[in-house]
Amino acid sequence: MVIAIDGFSSTGKSSLAKRLANEFHFLYVDTGAMYRMVALKVLKSNWLSVDGEVNEELLKQGLRSISIDFNSSCKGENRAMLDGEMVENDIRSMDVNSVVSRISSLSIVRKQLVKQQQNMSLGRDLVMDGRDIGTVVFPNADLKIFMKANDDIRAERRLKELRSNGNLEVSFDQVKNNLIQRDRDDQAREDSPLIQAEGARVIDNSRQSEDDVFQLVSSWVRKINNN
């Protein structure tokens, strides 16, 4: 069984996906973390041209040897591993936030990551969250969810995450503007834009508690499993 969860930034996709994975013993894959790892690699390796744009030739070469993976040994949590190094906190920084949409709009990046994501499903039940899971990665997913939430609630959620990672300087407005800009970029890109997949069930996370959403989606999963 494949559950595809898409939607805007910080709408609670990962929290829902993690709970579902625990409840039903599915593999959880955070595809946003995969794009974030590529963005971090670009920043660390300085695969940028003088005008600050990504140097696609360097990126193309670098993608041949990059290792993007998850380590699930830490208390059942998935930890992002870039080239064998744990980067779970680094990929959530504002530096990465500000370049990740640009990098994830590049077809060479998407092609490689989508292939890796599709291979992860072989012989396993999984829940995957991102922007193009129900449209491109698994258009035949058994259950497709599309998540939205009010801008202030989303910004509050991301700010809390940043603060708990020790990022104390960032302001609410900075976080909110970044979220709104990223959503715009994700919706406007040519390759695999963020759109609601055909057959997706829409959830507005600002109107329901995290627990209510989890219970609702769990009931859908049970129903599909029993059929």
Ligand code: DC
């Ligand atoms: O879910 P997130 O905020 O961690 O994702 C970070 C960025 O990665 C987001 O701005 C868009 C991009 N992304 C994407 O293009 N496709 C996906 N399947 C997942 C994320």
